[in-house]
Amino acid sequence: MLRTVNRALIGIVGLVLLLLGGSVLAVGLGVRPPSWWIHDSRHDVLLSNAERTRWQDDGWWWPTVIGVLAVVVLLALWWLTAVLRRRRLAEVLVDTGDGEGALLRGRALEGVLAGEAAELDGVSHAHVHLTGNRTAPRTRVQLLLEPHVDPGTALYHLTTQALMHARNSAGLAALPAEVRMKSVKHRAERVS
Structure with missing residues (x-):
């Protein structure tokens, strides 16, 4: 916008x-x-x-x-x-062990994290947004869930698989995440 x-x-x-x-x-x-x-x-x-002072005396x-x-x-x-104001994190500092570190593009990490989250069972679509600073990033994850999925199970798989892989690959001590879940709109199932 x-x-x-x-x-x-x-x-x-x-x-x-x-x-x-x-x-x-x-x-x-x-x-x-x-x-x-x-x-x-x-x-x-x-x-x-005359043009400059036309209305000067009016209250x-x-x-x-x-x-x-x-x-x-x-x-x-x-x-x-x-x-x-930057809303999106441009880069993440990855500790390489040599004291200098490497820079990982924020969009690349977002794309990989979104792709891995979308591959989880029952997740229809995932969108990831990195915020924070480059040494301590935070994530905002939006998941679109299939109707049959338990949200608790989806959250567990997201934290133990996708977020853990992203945290470990970037060498971060922590990767806090705010997760929002929505269900895919679907028709009511008939029971016979």
Whole structure:
């Protein structure tokens, strides 16, 4: 979602700046603007003294300006923190025993863990998301279970097989996991 908001926001701002800048440049180069346009000639100023001070004495002007600017600043800060915050772990530090270690891509570990979890008996689909930091990763696992599977058994197999293999292969002391399970939607079975 953030990627879509970024692209839409950058596209809209870019289009507005391109149109305004292009029109000011065209008028400055001597192109005759239409009668309804805000600039009349190449010697016209962007904002005249009358335009700048038109609503200055009205009581609603300054609260409106301050309110709009505050909303713009808050939206910009929200957008900046959302862009800078990483939700997905990019790499995991694997202890190789030589003191330096190796880096394992987070997506690779997620893919292997999801693949092994999906192969468990009764698991229809698995999705894994790594969080935390590179020396102490945590996982969020979402399992889509078949109707006949006991959730406790599926959780036991996940922790003793897939999560244990991932923890051992990455050389981690612990790999905490948050597991969410859903059942596949299915029709009611008839009993005869």
